[in-house]
Amino acid sequence: MTFKGLPKRQRLVGAWLLLSGISLLGGVLFAAWLDSQIALSGLARVALWLGSLSGGMTLCLMGVLLERRLLAPLRHLQTQLARWVANPDAQDEEAPEGWLKGLGPDLRRVSQSWRADRMRLATAHAEGARSASRIRQELETLLQVLETPLLLCDRHRRVMLFNQAAETFFTGNTGLGLGKRLDALLPTATLANAMAQLPDDGSPREMLTHCGQRWVKVVIRRVPGSERETLVTCSDATTTWNNEMGVRAELNRRLPPLRQHAANVSSAVDALRHIHATNVPLELRTRLEGVMHDESQALNQHVAEFATLLDDLQYHGERLRPIWSNDFWQALDERLDPAHRLITPIGVPAWFKGDAPALIELFASLVEHLRCHLPTRGFEGEISLQPKRAYVDLMWQGAPVPEGELSVWRDTILNTLPLGPAVADILRQHATDIWSVADADKCHARLRLPLPAITQTHAPREMAPPRPEFHDFGIAQLPAPDEALAHRAIRCLEIVAFDTETTGLELRRGDTVVSLGACRIVNGRLLASDAFDHYVDPQRPIPAASTVIHGITDADVADAEPLHTVLAQFRDYVGDAVMLAHNAAFDMLAISGHGVHFDIPVLDTLLISKALDEALDGHDLDTLARRYDLHFPPNTRHTALGDARVTAELWLALLPRLEARGIDTLEELLALQANAFDKEDASAP
Numbered sequence: 001m002t003f004k005g006l007p008k009r010q011r012l013v014g015a016w017l018l019l020s021g022i023s024l025l026g027g028v029l030f031a032a033w034l035d036s037q038i039a040l041s042g043l044a045r046v047a048l049w050l051g052s053l054s055g056g057m058t059l060c061l062m063g064v065l066l067e068r069r070l071l072a073p074l075r076h077l078q079t080q081l082a083r084w085v086a087n088p089d090a091q092d093e094e095a096p097e098g099w100l101k102g103l104g105p106d107l108r109r110v111s112q113s114w115r116a117d118r119m120r121l122a123t124a125h126a127e128g129a130r131s132a133s134r135i136r137q138e139l140e141t142l143l144q145v146l147e148t149p150l151l152l153c154d155r156h157r158r159v160m161l162f163n164q165a166a167e168t169f170f171t172g173n174t175g176l177g178l179g180k181r182l183d184a185l186l187p188t189a190t191l192a193n194a195m196a197q198l199p200d201d202g203s204p205r206e207m208l209t210h211c212g213q214r215w216v217k218v219v220i221r222r223v224p225g226s227e228r229e230t231l232v233t234c235s236d237a238t239t240t241w242n243n244e245m246g247v248r249a250e251l252n253r254r255l256p257p258l259r260q261h262a263a264n265v266s267s268a269v270d271a272l273r274h275i276h277a278t279n280v281p282l283e284l285r286t287r288l289e290g291v292m293h294d295e296s297q298a299l300n301q302h303v304a305e306f307a308t309l310l311d312d313l314q315y316h317g318e319r320l321r322p323i324w325s326n327d328f329w330q331a332l333d334e335r336l337d338p339a340h341r342l343i344t345p346i347g348v349p350a351w352f353k354g355d356a357p358a359l360i361e362l363f364a365s366l367v368e369h370l371r372c373h374l375p376t377r378g379f380e381g382e383i384s385l386q387p388k389r390a391y392v393d394l395m396w397q398g399a400p401v402p403e404g405e406l407s408v409w410r411d412t413i414l415n416t417l418p419l420g421p422a423v424a425d426i427l428r429q430h431a432t433d434i435w436s437v438a439d440a441d442k443c444h445a446r447l448r449l450p451l452p453a454i455t456q457t458h459a460p461r462e463m464a465p466p467r468p469e470f471h472d473f474g475i476a477q478l479p480a481p482d483e484a485l486a487h488r489a490i491r492c493l494e495i496v497a498f499d500t501e502t503t504g505l506e507l508r509r510g511d512t513v514v515s516l517g518a519c520r521i522v523n524g525r526l527l528a529s530d531a532f533d534h535y536v537d538p539q540r541p542i543p544a545a546s547t548v549i550h551g552i553t554d555a556d557v558a559d560a561e562p563l564h565t566v567l568a569q570f571r572d573y574v575g576d577a578v579m580l581a582h583n584a585a586f587d588m589l590a591i592s593g594h595g596v597h598f599d600i601p602v603l604d605t606l607l608i609s610k611a612l613d614e615a616l617d618g619h620d621l622d623t624l625a626r627r628y629d630l631h632f633p634p635n636t637r638h639t640a641l642g643d644a645r646v647t648a649e650l651w652l653a654l655l656p657r658l659e660a661r662g663i664d665t666l667e668e669l670l671a672l673q674a675n676a677f678d679k680e681d682a683s684a685p
Contacts, residue, residue, distance in 0.1 A: 013067075023059050028053065068098060070098055073096050073097050075616060085657050087629050088118055148165055149233065150162065151185075151231075151233075155228035156181070157195060159179065162176060180575060191207060191209060199222060201222075215237045216236060217234065217236075323351065328360075335361075347384075352454065361414050362414070366409060369405070369412060374396060386450075388453060389450045390450070393447065430452075434449045435447075475523055487665050491655060493577075494577040495580050496574045496577040497581065498518035498532075498570075500513045500515065501638065503538050516534050517640030518570065520577065521580075524655070534561070536557065536562070536566050551638070564595050582621050582624075582650070583604065584603070584606070605624070605647055605654065622637075630649050
């Protein structure tokens with residue numbers, strides 16, 4: 001026995017065999033010596049040998065009896081209690097055996113009472129929080145549909161909340177995530193200084209910062225009555241600045257020459273009028289006519305350039321937003337006749353730019369105005385893409401609309417829009433016009449409206465369901481980021497659990513990574529959607545024996561990035577978090593020596609489990625998952641992300657057991673882990 005708990009089964013069996021062997025050997029020697037001294041025969045000799053060997057045999061039989069009737073049931077009880085501490089709701093139908101069998105009813109009663117108390121507590125908590133939960137769900141839904149990117153930071157500039165618009169706005173930026181500092185997302189000292197000096201009355205402060213290939217306008221304000229929490233909203237200022245410093249600046253630059261040419265033409269005209277009234281030499285007349293010709297040519301050129309710039313200005317207009325054609329046809333259909341489906345989209349859907357409400361009212365008024373020329377049974381809608389334009393076509397079976405009718409319609413006032421613009425004003429806003437043409441089959445006609453096209457090709461992303469990782473106000477209660485990491489409470493640690501899949505187990509002989517997956521734990525909660533999952537090009541064939549295990553083939557990694565690139569992205573994902581793995585020595589060896597340094601603490605659930613339960617056999621991931629009632633989703637075992645998530649869940653299961661033993665800080669945990677590293681464990685992988 002050790003002072004920590006039960007000895008390991010292998011050591012105990014070894015001790016029993018040793019003692020039994022010594023006792024039997026001593027008995028044999030004693031019986032042989034005594035038999036040589038006393039000449040016995042028959043039953044007396046048998047009794048002598050049985051008496052001499054009885055001690056060793058009794059010791060051996062007692063060992064077997066104790067192992068089966070006491071020590072094995074004790075180990076089962078230890079496993080069951082460990083599971084209950086890690087997961088109070090875990091089920092264990094196996095009753096104690098051996099001499100502990102009488103404890104079965106009592107353990108069941110304790111378990112049932114524990115679960116009943118937890119159920120009553122959960123019911124009371126649910127009833128008391130139902131109203132708050134409803135309000136929270138409504139706020140989460142509002143955050144989901146809000147189009148303005150929004151973040152909420154605590155006094156240490158750690159993100160406590162962000163909405164889906166912010167996730168879309170910062171797509172591909174590893175600096176966005178709960179618990180991460182705003183400095184990683186918008187790395188500018190000016191922003192940090194401004195947040196430190198914000199007034200407490202909620203007055204906003206605006207600034208511009210560079211983020212990737214664009215300029216971002218950031219508005220920050222202190223949340224009144226909070227613990228110095230800051231609300232941050234973002235918008236893309238690149239287009240506006242391109243207009244201000246690009247097209248509009250070019251317009252302003254070209255205006256003085258245009259005025260100069262116009263003044264020169266006016267002066268030349270006045271001079272010619274004077275020539276007609278007086279007797280002026282032919283040479284002067286010819287020179288003035290040449291000046292007028294040159295100035296008129298320059299004037300025409302500048303007017304053409306002005307038209308091009310105005311077209312670009314309209315193309316980049318702030319009111320012109322990307323529109324998905326299927327959404328546009330559906331909205332127009334609902335506007336024309338909500339009870340019937342009049343428009344059938346055909347062809348390949350595409351994006352174009354426009355003022356959607358204005359265009360819908362435009363088409364609605366067009367259909368109303370041309371009712372006598374258009375069919376009542378319905379239309380087809382199609383988008384035809386050109387290099388810079390997208391033709392929005394409304395088609396029907398019949399003849400084209402006369403141009404005279406379209407000319408009358410262009411003067412129609414759209415009273416359903418602000419300020420009552422005319423149709424011609426809406427067309428001018430989009431720098432376009434509309435006309436009607438007949439199709440090549442002479443049976444169909446269409447109304448065609450050219451609009452600016454955009455390069456985006458993929459369909460709109462489906463609205464993601466609400467998820468709990470968008471906010472965690474408990475982050476504000478975590479220790480300051482500059483607190484010494486060694487003294488930080490283990491429950492407050494930001495942890496990245498990771499796992500690798502490789503071409504084989506001989507990492508020092510050329511085997512390398514083919515997949516790297518990780519997930520994040522913040523404030524004691526696994527963020528299921530904040531994940532890192534990448535294939536890696538091993539730059540060598542994957543052996544079939546390895547593919548059988550993890551299912552990754554050469555085709556899967558054919559277009560993957562090399563290891564050093566993926567590791568650089570993974571290092572950005574880890575940030576300042578503590579790393580966690582199961583059998584971390586293998587995974588750290590797999591990602592080391594490739595130019596990316598992971599100079600941060602690494603926790604190992606294998607060593608932690610060995611330190612907590614030295615007497616128990618089996619500390620591999622499958623055994624521990626069964627022990628703590630953890631489950632691999634289908635087809636996720638031996639995938640990097642799947643194993644990383646179960647490792648993270650295993651850490652959360654071990655956490656209360658560590659705290660129950662007084663292991664509260666990272667420094668204490670690392671010391672416990674280091675002690676377990678040198679201990680023998682025949683069941684370790």
